[in-house]
Amino acid sequence: MSIQDVKSPMFLRNLWYFALHTRALKPGKLIHKTILGEPIVFGRTREGEAFALRDLCPHRGVPLSAGRIVEGTIECPYHGWRFKPSGQCSLIPSLVGEEGVEASKIGVRKYSISEKNGLIWVYIAEDAQTESRPATAPPHLPITPQAMPTLIEAQLFPCGIDHAVVGLMDPAHGPFVHRAWWWRSAASIHAKAKKYAPSHLGFTMVTHKPSSNSTLYKLLGGDRTTEISFQLPSIRVEHIKAGRNEVVGLTTCTPLNDDETEVTQTFYWNMAWIAPFKPIAQSIARVFLGQDRHMVTLQKEGLKFNPRLMLIQDADVPAMWYYRLKKEWHESSAAKRDFVNPVPEATLRWRS
Numbered sequence: 001m002s003i004q005d006v007k008s009p010m011f012l013r014n015l016w017y018f019a020l021h022t023r024a025l026k027p028g029k030l031i032h033k034t035i036l037g038e039p040i041v042f043g044r045t046r047e048g049e050a051f052a053l054r055d056l057c058p059h060r061g062v063p064l065s066a067g068r069i070v071e072g073t074i075e076c077p078y079h080g081w082r083f084k085p086s087g088q089c090s091l092i093p094s095l096v097g098e099e100g101v102e103a104s105k106i107g108v109r110k111y112s113i114s115e116k117n118g119l120i121w122v123y124i125a126e127d128a129q130t131e132s133r134p135a136t137a138p139p140h141l142p143i144t145p146q147a148m149p150t151l152i153e154a155q156l157f158p159c160g161i162d163h164a165v166v167g168l169m170d171p172a173h174g175p176f177v178h179r180a181w182w183w184r185s186a187a188s189i190h191a192k193a194k195k196y197a198p199s200h201l202g203f204t205m206v207t208h209k210p211s212s213n214s215t216l217y218k219l220l221g222g223d224r225t226t227e228i229s230f231q232l233p234s235i236r237v238e239h240i241k242a243g244r245n246e247v248v249g250l251t252t253c254t255p256l257n258d259d260e261t262e263v264t265q266t267f268y269w270n271m272a273w274i275a276p277f278k279p280i281a282q283s284i285a286r287v288f289l290g291q292d293r294h295m296v297t298l299q300k301e302g303l304k305f306n307p308r309l310m311l312i313q314d315a316d317v318p319a320m321w322y323y324r325l326k327k328e329w330h331e332s333s334a335a336k337r338d339f340v341n342p343v344p345e346a347t348l349r350w351r352s
């Protein structure tokens with residue numbers, strides 16, 4: 001099968017995208033981010049309320065992120081118009097009161113956000129009017145409400161969302177791209193069979209014992225099990241349990257535009273004893289993600305020639321499912337009908 005046979009529009013809307021970590025958005029701060037090609041300003045009032053608005057002043061188009069937070073509003077740097085976290089304009093300083101202009105009737109697009117477990121998600125609606133009523137709930141993670149990230153690694157991939165997602169879910173590249181003594185070697189390749197089931201907006205590689213050729217997993221000790229789930233638009237959650245030790249790894253791909261995708265890994269764990277090894281864990285995460293990034297950078301060279309690409313059985317089946325999920329999301333949204341998960345229950349076999 002070729003990728004072109006299952007390809008669907010690049011960006012999906014009416015879904016939640018990972019935007020920022022809580023720790024990056026301090027009170028009184030404004031941060032610009034382009035997501036799905038839309039300019040967005042994330043802000044936090046001094047009282048701690050986080051919000052997201054279109055990063056463009058409706059007066060003359062200056063990015064609001066260049067302004068500042070004043071009295072719980074964003075003040076545009078050009079003529080000082082102020083906007084509340086709801087997007088409504090609350091002040092136009094130049095008005096003398098005879099112009100017939102009402103500030104409160106002017107507004108900028110507001111984005112719904114969700115902030116929990118140190119993560120800020122933004123909902124990108126198809127239509128600005130439905131922005132305040134998200135059709136889906138923010139992603140749920142298998143962690144306690146108080147859990148905060150223990151390790152974060154983010155890198156900018158020079159590729160569109162699809163190659164970033166497919167590259168990360170692809171099981172066959174591990175022994176080649178991530179070859180290292182602490183992970184796995186090409187010689188360690190062996191046949192695998194993994195069970196999959198459809199799950200919320202995606203699929204899950206059901207609980208299993210992790211690869212016996214991953215040295216890193218062995219460090220956790222105990223009786224190890226892993227469950228890996230993927231859900232639209234681009235959220236992968238790996239939950240590893242080893243006795244009382246638990247690690248949850250969240251990988252998100254946030255498309256900034258057609259050619260750039262931010263890949264972020266956020267880890268949560270409950271093992272205090274890891275603290276002294278955190279710098280090592282951080283550099284492993286950086287190397288690991290950097291290897292994936294290097295591969296999409298190489299791939300970009302080939303893609304310039306617009307080749308017809310392939311998806312093969314069985315190792316590429318998760319990628320095929322990804323494209324089918326996207327297509328179904330797109331079609332069901334367009335037809336305003338319920339989403340029907342197209343992923344079957346299956347056991348996939350490959351060597352890696």
Ligand code: FES
Nearest residue numbers: 057059060076079
């Ligand atoms: S451009 Fe923002 S206030 Fe004029």
Ligand SMILES: [Fe+2]
Nearest residue numbers: 167168177292
């Ligand atoms: Fe990888």
